[in-house]
Amino acid sequence: MQVHNQLIERLNALSPTHVDLVNESMNHAGYFEGKESHFKLTIVSPEFVSKRAVARHQLIYAQAGELMTSQGGSIHALAIHAYTPEEWDSLLQEQQSVPASPLCAGQNKG
Secondary structure, eight states, X not given: OOHHHHHHHHHGGGOOSEEXXXXXXXXXXXXXXXXXXXXXXXXXXGGGTTOOHHHHXXXXXXXXXXXXXXXXXXXXXXXXXXXXXXXHHHHHHTTOOOOOOOOOTTOOOO
């Protein structure tokens, strides 16, 4: 099973109302066709209510499990944008977007 699909399946445990997982591996050094190592995650869940960013990220990392480990994990980088449903609605009403991910060192977009 693809890393993308494995992570989405695991994140379902957080009862998300919105999930967008983008493979950004092609924007980073060492990319080859089909590589799944760098992702940008936008996730909205009631599980994040009353939790600070660090606690939200910890919940996500707990679900990702061994996909994120330094010993054999598939995911090298995960840009996380975790919102409560209220925060997400506010973001959409203000017509704002999720921040862009930075390029990895060694990647030249010129």
